[in-house]
Every structure is written in C-alpha cells, then in structure tokens.
Amino acid sequence: MESKHPLEFLITWFIRLTGYSSIFFVVLILFFLVSEGLPALSEVSLDTLFSTRWYPIESYYGILPLILGSLVVTIGAMLIAVPFGIGTAVYLSEVARPMVREILKPLVEILAGLPSVMLGFLGIQVVSPFLREFLDLPTGLTAFAGSLLLGGIAIPTIVSIAEDAMNNVPQSYRQGALALGATRWQTMWGVTFPAARSGIITAIMLGLGRAIGETMTVMMVTGNAPIMPNSIRALFMPIRTMTATIASEMGEVAAGSIHYHVLFFIGIVLFLLALIVNITASWVSMRKQTHKERVLS
Amino acid sequence: MRFFHVICIYALLASLSACAVSGASAGAQVSPQPQTYLENKGSDTIVNLALAWAEKYQELHPEVRISVTGGGSGTGITALINNTVDIANASRKIKAEEIEEARKKGIEPVEFTIARDAIAVIVHPGNPVERLTLQQISAIYTGEINNWSELGGEDRPIVRLSRETNSGTHVYFLEEVIRLGDKADKTIFSADTLLLPSSEGIIAEVSSNPNAIGYDGLGYITSHVKMLAVAGKNSQEYTLPSIESVNAGTYPISRDLYMYTNGQPKGIIQEYLDWIHSSEAQEIVRELGFVPILETSD
Numbered sequence: 001m002e003s004k005h006p007l008e009f010l011i012t013w014f015i016r017l018t019g020y021s022s023i024f025f026v027v028l029i030l031f032f033l034v035s036e037g038l039p040a041l042s043e044v045s046l047d048t049l050f051s052t053r054w055y056p057i058e059s060y061y062g063i064l065p066l067i068l069g070s071l072v073v074t075i076g077a078m079l080i081a082v083p084f085g086i087g088t089a090v091y092l093s094e095v096a097r098p099m100v101r102e103i104l105k106p107l108v109e110i111l112a113g114l115p116s117v118m119l120g121f122l123g124i125q126v127v128s129p130f131l132r133e134f135l136d137l138p139t140g141l142t143a144f145a146g147s148l149l150l151g152g153i154a155i156p157t158i159v160s161i162a163e164d165a166m167n168n169v170p171q172s173y174r175q176g177a178l179a180l181g182a183t184r185w186q187t188m189w190g191v192t193f194p195a196a197r198s199g200i201i202t203a204i205m206l207g208l209g210r211a212i213g214e215t216m217t218v219m220m221v222t223g224n225a226p227i228m229p230n231s232i233r234a235l236f237m238p239i240r241t242m243t244a245t246i247a248s249e250m251g252e253v254a255a256g257s258i259h260y261h262v263l264f265f266i267g268i269v270l271f272l273l274a275l276i277v278n279i280t281a282s283w284v285s286m287r288k289q290t291h292k293e294r295v296l297s
Numbered sequence: 298m299r300f301f302h303v304i305c306i307y308a309l310l311a312s313l314s315a316c317a318v319s320g321a322s323a324g325a326q327v328s329p330q331p332q333t334y335l336e337n338k339g340s341d342t343i344v345n346l347a348l349a350w351a352e353k354y355q356e357l358h359p360e361v362r363i364s365v366t367g368g369g370s371g372t373g374i375t376a377l378i379n380n381t382v383d384i385a386n387a388s389r390k391i392k393a394e395e396i397e398e399a400r401k402k403g404i405e406p407v408e409f410t411i412a413r414d415a416i417a418v419i420v421h422p423g424n425p426v427e428r429l430t431l432q433q434i435s436a437i438y439t440g441e442i443n444n445w446s447e448l449g450g451e452d453r454p455i456v457r458l459s460r461e462t463n464s465g466t467h468v469y470f471l472e473e474v475i476r477l478g479d480k481a482d483k484t485i486f487s488a489d490t491l492l493l494p495s496s497e498g499i500i501a502e503v504s505s506n507p508n509a510i511g512y513d514g515l516g517y518i519t520s521h522v523k524m525l526a527v528a529g530k531n532s533q534e535y536t537l538p539s540i541e542s543v544n545a546g547t548y549p550i551s552r553d554l555y556m557y558t559n560g561q562p563k564g565i566i567q568e569y570l571d572w573i574h575s576s577e578a579q580e581i582v583r584e585l586g587f588v589p590i591l592e593t594s595d
Binding site: 053055056057058060065124125128129132138139140141219220223224225226227228237238240244248249251252253 | 506
C-alpha cells in the first residue's frame with residue numbers, strides 16, 4: 001500500500017480521521033452522560049429511583065413510569081410500523097409496476113423528512129380528538145396516539161431500508177424459484193423475503209431506534225402524565241416517556257442539582273436501550289450472513 | 298442530489314462564518330460607547346417578562362444595558378439587600394424580616410407593582426358547570442373528585458390538564474390552589490394529571506374535550522374555552538376572572554408582581570420603571586399572559 005502521490009496519503013489520513021472521529025465523539029458523549037448522570041445514584045437511593053412516582057419539584061424521582069412509558073409507546077409504534085412498513089416494502093419491490101414504484105418511493109422518502117413537530121401538531125388537532133370520540137376514551141392524548149404517530153415516523157425508515165434490502169436480492173433467486181414452479185407469493189415469502197432478512201431486520205431495528213428516541217411528537221400527544229402502565233389498557237391512557245421528560249425539564253433545571261443528575265441518568269438509560277437495539281441488530285444480521293453463506297456453499 | 302447536498306453545506310458554512318464575522322465587528326463597534334448598566338434579578342415567574350421589557354427598552358435606549366437573571370424572588374431580594382442589583386423582581390411581597398435586614402445594611406426597599414398574574418380555570422364550552430370553589434378545584438387536581446356529576450355536571454370522567462412542572466404557573470397553582478396557600482401542606486398533583494408543554498396544548502385539548510379541566514395564565518385564554526367563576530377559600534362569592542376583577546382584587550387566584558429598588562429610584566432606574574408603567578410596556582405584559590395594571594387602579 002505504498003502511496004505514490006502525497007495527496008493520496010493526505011486523503012487517506014483525512015478519511016481515517018473522520019472514521020475515528022465518530023468513535024471519539026461517541027466516547028465523549030458517553031463520558032459526559034456518565035459523569036453527569038452517575039452522581040444521581042449516590043444522591044438518590046435506588047428505592048426512590050425505581051419507585052413509581054415522578055414529580056421532581058417535590059423530590060419524587062421514580063423513573064420506572066418513564067421507562068415503562070417509553071416502552072409502551074415504542075412497542076405500540078412497532079406493532080403498527082412493522083406490518084405496514086414491511087408490507088409497503090414488499091409491495092414496492094416485488095409487486096408494484098416500475099412506474100408506480102418510481103412515484104411511491106420518493107413519496108415515502110418525503111414522509112421520512114417530515115418534521116416531527118408537524119406530526120405532533122396533526123396529533124393534537126386531528127388524531128387525539130378522533131381517538132377520543134372513536135374509542136370513547138376520557139382523553140385522546142394517550143400512549144396510543146403517540147404510537148400511531150411514531151409508527152408513521154418509523155414506517156418510512158423501515159420501508160426505505162427494507163425495500164433496498166429486497167432489491168439487492170439477486171434476480172436469479174426469483175427466477176430460480178419461479179422456474180421450479182413456485183407461485184409469485186411462494187417466491188416472495190419463501191425466497192426473496194428470507195434472503196433479504198438481515199436487511200429487513202436492520203430496517204426494523206433502525207425504525208425502532210427512531211421511535212424510541214423521538215421526542216417532540218410524543219411530548220405533544222401522549223399527555224405526559226407519569227402513570228405506571230399496569231395492563232394492556234395503559235396503551236389507551238396518558239403516559240410520560242423518558243425523552244419527553246428530558247426535553248421538557250432540562251431547560252429549567254439548575255445545573256448540578258439532583259434533578260439535573262437524575263435527568264442525565266435517564267439519558268444513560270436511553271443510551272443503554274439504544275445500545276441494546278443496535279447490538280441486537282448487528283448480532284442478528286451477522287448471524288444471518290453466516291447462515292446465508294452456508295446455504296450458498 | 299449529492300451535488301445539491303454539498304452546495305447546501307457550503308452555503309451553511311458560509312452563512313455561519315458571516316454571522317461570526319458580523320457578530321465580532323458589531324461587538325467591536327458597541328464597546329467604546331458610553332453605557333449605563335442596570336442589574337435586574339429575582340423571580341423566575343417574572344424573568345421572561347423582565348427580559349422582554351429589557352430587550353424592548355434597550356432597543357429604544359441603546360445607551361442602556363439591562364442584565365436580567367432569575368433565581369427566585371428570595372434570591373432577588375437578598376441581592377437587593379446586599380446591594381448587588383439595582384432592581385429586584387419578586388412575585389410576592391417583601392417580608393417584614395427582609396425589610397428589617399435591609400435597613401440594618403442601610404438599604405431602603407421601595408415597592409412597585411409592575412403587573413399582575415392571574416390563573417383562569419377553564420373547561421369545554423359545552424360543560425354545564427359554571428363555577429367552583431378553590432376547595433373543589435383542589436379536590437379535582439388531587440384526585441378526590443373524578444367525575445363531573447359530583448360537581449353538578451354531566452356523568453363524565455374528569456381529565457385534569459396542567460402546565461409542565463417547569464412553568465411558574467404550575468408552581469403557583471400548586472401552592473395557591475392545590476395546597477390552598479398552606480405552606481406545610483405537601484399534597485401534589487394526582488399522578489394522572491396530563492402535563493402539557495404549552496398553553497396552546499391546553500387550550501386545544503380543553504376546547505375539544507368535554508371531559509377536560511385546565512388552567513392557564515389569564516392572558517393565554519382564548520374564546521374557544523369557558524372560564525369558570527371561582528370562589529375564594531373563605532367566601533361564597535364566585536368571581537369570573539377578568540382584567541378588571543383581577544385589578545380590583547376580587548378574583549381569588551391572582552397575585553401582584555413587584556419590583557423593588559433601593560430608595561426612591563433616580564435617573565435611569567426611575568426612567569425604566571416609569572416606562573414599565575407605560576401602556577407600551579403593559580402591552581408586553583398582556584402578550585406574555587400576565588394581567589396589565591390598569592391606569593385607574595394606581
């Protein structure tokens with residue numbers, strides 16, 4: 001790898017530097033989060049921290065309802081986004097005529113670029129009143145409203161990546177299956193879909209990451225009441241998520257106070273959740289690769 | 298597409314650096330000018346109002362610089378006692394012991410009412426309930442009353458709406474309504490109270506949801522919701538909130554907002570306080586959701 005030109009050497013180093021810098025920044029962020037968030041563990045007893053009441057201005061620092069609130073909304077969002085997202089991706093890549101696809105794919109990608117505050121606005125004005133009347137709820141500002149909108153936010157991510165993954169499945173796979181007498185549906189479900197599985201799982205995981213980290217929309221439509229979710233009915237009650245809590249309280253909190261440290265501790269919890277999602281995603285796609293290689297050999 | 302991105306990034310960088318350059322040169326131009334500095338500190342409730350006033354006043358009088366900081370009414374008054382600020386903001390009256398302490402240090406606090414703060418309790422326009430006592434509102438928000446039929450309304454669940462905990466209005470409502478002004482009372486909001494991040498969120502939900510009850514600064518209330526008449530702690534007289542009833546002191550959920558100076562203000566401080574009482578400055582009071590002082594009441 002002897003570089004002939006000094007410029008080439010420079011460019012190689014520049015690219016290497018940008019690559020390393022992302023690691024550097026993640027480490028810096030992690031360091032900052034930990035140094036600001038871990039003092040919470042010594043200032044607030046674990047019993048308090050994992051209790052069920054969040055009212056920080058009176059020193060109730062129970063983050064359990066916030067963690068569960070985030071999980072309820074995210075699970076609800078994925079229940080909506082996965083079937084719709086994968087369905088759309090399959091339709092776009094396998095069923096739709098090229099012209100339809102040329103129109104639909106950019107539209108889906110525009111959807112991905114919608115500012116979340118706009119969706120939140122839509123949620124307050126349209127979705128939540130509709131849910132209240134349609135499902136006869138006391139209020140429409142519920143976890144379910146958040147799930148619906150977060151689903152909408154996650155769908156374009158899932159569609160875009162899953163569709164790419166299915167497009168990358170070699171045409172010969174499909175031709176082979178059809179030649180063996182498989183129907184179109186059997187080809188789709190039995191050949192293309194499994195072959196693109198790792199990409200599809202990555203798509204779902206990225207969608208999940210998008211949903212769990214989303215802040216503005218959930219802050220506007222979920223009601224932000226820190227209720228402990230205790231049954232399936234929790235989906236139709238107001239909840240408070242971790243992201244909304246950090247966003248709405250960080251601006252006013254005194255730097256270095258207990259409340260400030262607890263908010264950063266919530267940040268650590270979010271970071272860990274994102275880490276788990278990412279590790280799972282890469283673990284699944286790696287495992288799939290070896291499996292695929294075995295099939296091919 | 299990629300080319301377009303590159304153009305965008307360059308445009309962004311260019312505009313950023315232009316900002317930095319112009320910012321630096323503006324700083325260089327301003328600094329040699331003669332300046333008068335005013336230090337203004339205190340109540341977090343007033344801090345946004347004080348900032349808005351300071352910005353407007355500096356626009357009108359570029360030779361004056363006003364620095365506004367929050368920290369709480371007590372912090373502001375302590376700073377005045379220590380003679381580190383020119384004007385202290387407070388959302389409560391100065392206490393007798395604070396006046397005493399100030400006099401020991403040769404400071405004479407002079408009080409100015411600069412605006413008023415009132416909280417309106419609001420429901421859906423179709424809700425038949427017209428009036429509530431403070432005790433009833435407290436019982437609603439602590440979770441003791443859960444159905445409108447207990448208050449003479451329809452058989453509907455009550456959905457409680459509140460501003461976020463970082464809002465001064467939230468804290469005021471907690472202290473004066475939920476705890477009825479009792480300092481020893483440690484009651485808090487029922488856990489299922491919806492905490493909405495903005496006034497718009499509260500108005501939007503109350504105007505569309507017949508189950509909802511909410512509260513907000515009087516200045517934020519629109520005609521899409523219905524305000525309730527409220528009776529004070531020890532009275533049976535129900536009063537609707539309005540600029541007049543707040544200024545007359547008959548509406549129970551209201552308070553005066555104050556500024557304190559050391560001795561009768563002179564020079565620039567006096568000019569600033571006079572301007573604050575002008576209709577131009579009081580219009581800003583209205584915009585920020587507080588109640589302007591009526592000329593007649595002074």
